[in-house]
Amino acid sequence: MxxxxxxxxxxxxxxxxxxxxxxxxxxxxxxxxxxNKFLKQTQKLLLESExxxxxxxxxxxxxIIIFDNNNQVLMHNDGVREIFGGExxxxxxxxxxxxxxxxxxxxxxxxxxxxxxxxxxxxxEVNLKIENHLxxxxxxxxxxxxxxxxxxxxxxxxxxxSEDKQIEFIQxxxxxxxxxxxEGLERTDKLKDEFISMASHExxxxxxxxxxxxxxxxxxxxxxxxxxxxxxxxxxxGNCKKMESLISDLLDLQKINLGRLSLDFQEIELKKxxxxxxxxxxxxxxxxxxxxxxxxxxxxxxxxxxxxLKQVFKNLxxxxxxxxxxxxxxxxxxxxxxxxxxxxxxxxxxxxxxKEDIDKIFEKFYKANFSQNREFGGSGLGLxxxxxxxxxxxxxxxxxxxxxxxxxxxxxxxxxxxxxNRRLRRVRQNENSDY
Numbered sequence: 001m002x003x004x005x006x007x008x009x010x011x012x013x014x015x016x017x018x019x020x021x022x023x024x025x026x027x028x029x030x031x032x033x034x035x036n037k038f039l040k041q042t043q044k045l046l047l048e049s050e051x052x053x054x055x056x057x058x059x060x061x062x063x064i065i066i067f068d069n070n071n072q073v074l075m076h077n078d079g080v081r082e083i084f085g086g087e088x089x090x091x092x093x094x095x096x097x098x099x100x101x102x103x104x105x106x107x108x109x110x111x112x113x114x115x116x117x118x119x120x121x122x123x124x125e126v127n128l129k130i131e132n133h134l135x136x137x138x139x140x141x142x143x144x145x146x147x148x149x150x151x152x153x154x155x156x157x158x159x160x161x162s163e164d165k166q167i168e169f170i171q172x173x174x175x176x177x178x179x180x181x182x183e184g185l186e187r188t189d190k191l192k193d194e195f196i197s198m199a200s201h202e203x204x205x206x207x208x209x210x211x212x213x214x215x216x217x218x219x220x221x222x223x224x225x226x227x228x229x230x231x232x233x234x235x236x237x238g239n240c241k242k243m244e245s246l247i248s249d250l251l252d253l254q255k256i257n258l259g260r261l262s263l264d265f266q267e268i269e270l271k272k273x274x275x276x277x278x279x280x281x282x283x284x285x286x287x288x289x290x291x292x293x294x295x296x297x298x299x300x301x302x303x304x305x306x307x308x309l310k311q312v313f314k315n316l317x318x319x320x321x322x323x324x325x326x327x328x329x330x331x332x333x334x335x336x337x338x339x340x341x342x343x344x345x346x347x348x349x350x351x352x353x354x355k356e357d358i359d360k361i362f363e364k365f366y367k368a369n370f371s372q373n374r375e376f377g378g379s380g381l382g383l384x385x386x387x388x389x390x391x392x393x394x395x396x397x398x399x400x401x402x403x404x405x406x407x408x409x410x411x412x413x414x415x416x417x418x419x420x421n422r423r424l425r426r427v428r429q430n431e432n433s434d435y
Contacts, residue, residue: 057077058077060077060079062157062158062159063076063077063079063080063083063084063137063157063158063159064076064077064079064080064155064156064158065080065091065155065156065158066144066153066155066156067096067153067154068152068153069151069152069153071095071096071097072093072094072095072096073091073092073093073095073096074092074153075092076091080158083128083158083160084099084128084130084135089130096156099128099129099130100126100127100128100129101126101127101129101134103127104126104127107124107125107126108124108126108139108141111124111141115142115143115154116143119142119143120140120141120142120143121139121140121141121142122140123138123139123140124138124139124140124141125137125138125139126138126139128158136160137158137159137160138158138159138160139156139157140156140157140159141154142154142155142156142157155174204244204247207240207243207244207247210236210240211237211240211241211244214233214236214237214240215237217229217233218230218233218234218237246381249381249382249385252311252385252388253364253381253384253385253388256385256388256389256392257388261308261388261389261392263305263308263392263393264305264306264307265303265304265305266303266304266305266306267301267302267303268301268302268303268304268306269299269300269301270296270298270299270300270301270335270337270342271296271298271299273306273309273335274294274296274333274335275294275296276310277294277310277313277333278292278293278294280310280314281313281314281317284317284318284321285321285331288321288326288329289326289327289329290321290324290325290326290329290330290331291329291330291331292331293330293331293332293333294332294333294334295332295333295334296333296334296336298335298336298337300337302337302342302415303415304393304413305393308392309344309389309393309413311385311389312344312385312386312389312390312411313333313344313346315382315383315385315386316346316382316383316386316409317333317346318382319382319383319409320346320348320350320407323348323350323351323352323407324348324349324350324351325350328349329348329349329350330349331346331347332345332346332347332348333346333347334347340414340415341395341412341413341414341415342412342413342414342415343410343411343412344410344413345408345409345410345411346408346409347406347407347408347409348406348407348408349405349406350406351403351404352401352402352403352404352405352406352407353399353401353403353407354403358399358401361383361399362383362384362386362387362397363384364380364381364384386409386411390411390412390413393413394413394414395411395412395414396411396412397409397410397411398410398411
């Protein structure tokens, strides 16, 4: 009797502890909501800073043109129209060199070394042409970069040669606004990193004791439980696991969207890697009549992120498990390669995907209506995460499917895709540009 009384008290204590953890989880959700409001306020400040730039851009008496790395005009202000002498002129989408004489193009290209060295080339004297009229002007050309420091285009300030002071004023104003915008973006990036770190801690931490205590009670460590208690505890434990998975998916997707997903490139032997993938996922097929196989025969070494590739495979395999029959289902993984790429696949003989749904399945939270009398699990984030990871690895992912026959998901990555290779590729693209 005494032992039974002690066990009962322990069960009550543990249930009480679960209630306390539930309160803590609600507090964490409130903190998350407050952090989200703070991020929105920061975004508003950035938009205001951008609006200042647009006002100066639009109201400047100088002609300002912004064009991309292919010399296509992205935007220009009304000052350009005044210089060209036409109210209705629109240069957007046209090549910048259309409006330069051949001699002027040579002069501009000569200024490329100065531009690459200092980021700006000043007082470039050229003749612009419009409807067979030559307009002598002076150009100040500057490289425009994104938040990661990569050039995405150039800005040209056009003025008549007697207006140097006005040019200096516009340049100073633009440089100040650009500085404010960069500082704002840096602050936002810091907030984003802090948000991810906080969300990971605040959302996951309360789940661990809830999961642990419910599992302890389920294992009857403190004494027997009745059927009703067991059902309730199984529901708590199962929902904790689902919540952990959902939080991990949300955080991974947030990192992908913010460009914060970390990668760890290592040397990988393909055949061994595929054997590991098979062994690590066959646990999901226990107690099911589903055939799981590995059809890989190729053997080679390549560099990639082992854990991220395994994450893609796990998501795709679990997705296939939802759509195959427990009696006659078949799921196969495989890998092959050519001179430049490795192609992986996950193939099943499930119910298939309708043609109109194939283009949508990589959207976040998308779940197709398969008109089947069966509930399908998952958060709707797995395929979006797969696509994000493969994009970061420099590859592509696609689906082939027939209703009633099955689905094959392919993903392809290039050999030895490293951060250095990506940077070199961008440099070569810039070198191959006309200007």
